[in-house]
Amino acid sequence: MINVGENQMNFLVIDHVSHTYFTRQSAVTALENISFMIQEGEFVSFLGPSGCGKTTLLSIIAALIKPTEGTVLLEGSKIDSMNPSVGYMLQQDYLFPWKTIEENISLGLKIMGIDTNEAKQKALNLLSEIGLKGVEKYYPHQLSGGMRQRAALVRTLATNPKILLLDEPFSALDYQTKLKLEELVWKTLKDYHKTALLVTHDIGEAIAMSDRIFLFAARPGKLVHTFIIPEELRSLSPLAARQHPRFSELFQSIWKELDQLETD
Amino acid sequence: MKRIDHHIQLLHEQYLVSLQKEKRFVRFIQLLIFFIFFLLWEIASKQQWIDPLLFSSPSNIWELFIAKLADGSLLSHIGVTLFETLLGFFLGTLLGTMLAAALWWFPRLSKVADPYLVVLNAMPKVALGPILIVALGPGFTSIIAMGAIISIIITTIVVYTTFKGVDTNYIKVLKTFGANRWQCFIEAVLPASFPTIISTLKVNVGLSWVGVIVGEFLVSKQGLGYMIIYGFQVFNFTLVLLSLLLIAAFATVMYQVVSYMEKKLIKNR
Numbered sequence: 001m002i003n004v005g006e007n008q009m010n011f012l013v014i015d016h017v018s019h020t021y022f023t024r025q026s027a028v029t030a031l032e033n034i035s036f037m038i039q040e041g042e043f044v045s046f047l048g049p050s051g052c053g054k055t056t057l058l059s060i061i062a063a064l065i066k067p068t069e070g071t072v073l074l075e076g077s078k079i080d081s082m083n084p085s086v087g088y089m090l091q092q093d094y095l096f097p098w099k100t101i102e103e104n105i106s107l108g109l110k111i112m113g114i115d116t117n118e119a120k121q122k123a124l125n126l127l128s129e130i131g132l133k134g135v136e137k138y139y140p141h142q143l144s145g146g147m148r149q150r151a152a153l154v155r156t157l158a159t160n161p162k163i164l165l166l167d168e169p170f171s172a173l174d175y176q177t178k179l180k181l182e183e184l185v186w187k188t189l190k191d192y193h194k195t196a197l198l199v200t201h202d203i204g205e206a207i208a209m210s211d212r213i214f215l216f217a218a219r220p221g222k223l224v225h226t227f228i229i230p231e232e233l234r235s236l237s238p239l240a241a242r243q244h245p246r247f248s249e250l251f252q253s254i255w256k257e258l259d260q261l262e263t264d
Numbered sequence: 265m266k267r268i269d270h271h272i273q274l275l276h277e278q279y280l281v282s283l284q285k286e287k288r289f290v291r292f293i294q295l296l297i298f299f300i301f302f303l304l305w306e307i308a309s310k311q312q313w314i315d316p317l318l319f320s321s322p323s324n325i326w327e328l329f330i331a332k333l334a335d336g337s338l339l340s341h342i343g344v345t346l347f348e349t350l351l352g353f354f355l356g357t358l359l360g361t362m363l364a365a366a367l368w369w370f371p372r373l374s375k376v377a378d379p380y381l382v383v384l385n386a387m388p389k390v391a392l393g394p395i396l397i398v399a400l401g402p403g404f405t406s407i408i409a410m411g412a413i414i415s416i417i418i419t420t421i422v423v424y425t426t427f428k429g430v431d432t433n434y435i436k437v438l439k440t441f442g443a444n445r446w447q448c449f450i451e452a453v454l455p456a457s458f459p460t461i462i463s464t465l466k467v468n469v470g471l472s473w474v475g476v477i478v479g480e481f482l483v484s485k486q487g488l489g490y491m492i493i494y495g496f497q498v499f500n501f502t503l504v505l506l507s508l509l510l511i512a513a514f515a516t517v518m519y520q521v522v523s524y525m526e527k528k529l530i531k532n533r
Binding site: 062064084086087088090092094096098107108111112159 | 431433434436437438439440441442443447451452455456458
C-alpha cells in the first residue's frame with residue numbers, strides 16, 4: 001500500500017531544476033533550484049508575479065527547453081522531446097487559421113503519426129462532448145474566442161497526454177466565458193482522470209480549480225510556499241467552490257502572501 | 265415590427281443600388297479615358313500634331329496587327345515570349361522560395377550568406393545578360409534564365425523574412441507534439457507565409473517581363489522584345505508600339521490571374 005502511494009506521488013518529479021537564460025548583456029536566472037512531486041490525477045496551479053519563471057518551468061516539463069541543471073522525471077523516466085507525453089495549452093488558442101477545426105484537432109495525431117480513423121473519431125467525439133458539435137468543417141475565424149479555446153483543448157487532449165500543461169489558457173477571454181471554460185476544463189480533466197499544471201495570475205482561478213497551489217517568487221524564480229486546498233473546496237466544481245465560505249478566507253491569505261512577495 | 269423590418273429592407277436595397285451605381289460610374293470613366301486616349305492619339309497623328317513616323321497611330325497599329333496575325337508571324341512571337349515569361353516567372357519564384365527555405369533550415373547559412381544576398385540584390389541583374397548568353401547560348405534558355413534570375417534574390421529575401429516572422433507559438437504547438445523541423449516547416453512556416461509568397465508573385469510578374477524583354481533585345485531572334493528591337497533598327501515604330509501594347513495587355517492578364525489565385529487561396533484567413 002505504501003509503495004503504491006509512493007509511486008503515485010512520483011508521477012511527475014522535478015528534481016533540483018535551475019534554468020539560466022544567456023544573452024549578450026547578461027545571464028538571467030529564471031528558475032533556481034526547484035524541486036517538487038506531483039501525483040497522478042492531481043491539479044496543481046503555479047501562482048506568482050510576472051518574471052517568476054512559471055512559463056519557463058512549463059517549457060522544461062514539456063521538453064521544449066533543456067534545464068541548465070536538474071532533471072524532470074515522468075513516471076520514473078526522463079522526458080523526451082521526440083516522444084511527448086505532455087499536452088500544452090497556450091494563452092491563446094493558436095488554432096491554425098488555414099486548417100478546419102477537424103484538421104486542427106487531429107493535428108497532434110498527425111504529427112505523432114497516430115492519426116488512425118479511430119483516433120480521429122475519438123477526437124471528434126470529444127469535440128461534440130465539449131459542446132462543439134457541427135463546427136468540424138468551420139475555420140477558426142468563424143468561431144468565438146471561447147469556442148476556439150475549447151477546440152484547442154480538444155486538440156491537446158486528442159493525443160491522450162499523460163499530463164496537461166495549461167499556460168494561462170483563460171487569460172485572453174472575457175470573464176463570463178472564462179468562468180464557464182474553467183468549469184468545463186475542470187470537469188473534462190476529472191472525467192478523464194488527467195494530471196494538470198496550470199500557470200495563472202488569477203488567485204481565484206487557482207483556488208477554484210486546484211488541489212494544490214505553488215507560490216513562486218520572482219527574480220530568480222523560486223518555489224516559496226505550497227498551499228493545500230482543503231478537501232471541501234477540492235471536491236467542488238470551480239463555480240461552486242467560488243461560492244464556498246472557505247474560498248474567500250483562502251483568497252485573503254494567498255493575497256497577503258503574494259503582496260508580501262511583490263513588496264520584498 | 266413588420267413595418268420597421270420592411271423599412272430597413274428598403275434602405276438596404278437603396279444602399280445596394282447606390283453601390284452598384286458608383287461601380288458603374290467608375291467603370292464608365294475608365295472606359296471613357298481609354299477611348300479618349302486612343303481617339304486623341306489617332307486625331308493627333310492624322311493632323312500631324314505629333315510625328316506619325318515616331319508615334320504611328322492606332323489605325324496603323326491595328327492594320328499591322330491584322331496583317332501580322334494573318335501571316336502567322338505575330339502568334340509565334342507572342343507564343344515564344346509568353347512561354348519564356350511564364351517559365352522565368354515560375355522558376356524565379358520557385359527557386360527563390362527554395363533558397364529561402366534553405367536559409368530558414370540552416371540558420372548558419374543565412375548568417376554567412378547575408379552580405380552576399382545584399383550585394384546580389386543591389387546589383388542590376390540585367391547586366392548579367394551578356395554573360396548568360398555566352399554561357400547558355402543565344403537561345404530561349406538564356407532568356408528564361410534572365411526572366412528567372414531577375415526575381416530570385418528579391419523573392420529569397422522577402423520570403424525568408426516572412427518565414428522568420430511566423431509566430432513562434434505555432435511552432436511551439438507543433439513541438440509539444442514532438443514535431444521535427446520538417447513538420448514545423450510544412451505544417452506552420454510554409455502555410456503561414458503563403459499570403460506573402462503570393463504577393464511576391466505579383467511583383468515577380470512584372471520583373472519577369474523585364475528580364476525576358478531585355479533578354480530578347482540581346483538575343484534578337486524572336487519574341488515581342490525582338491519585335492521592338494527590330495522595329496527600332498528599321499525605324500518601324502508602328503511595330504514597336506504594337507509590341508508594347510501587346511506586352512501591356514499580356515502582363516495585365518498575368519497579373520489578374522495571380523490576383524485571382526490570391527483571392528482563392530487565402531479566403532479563409
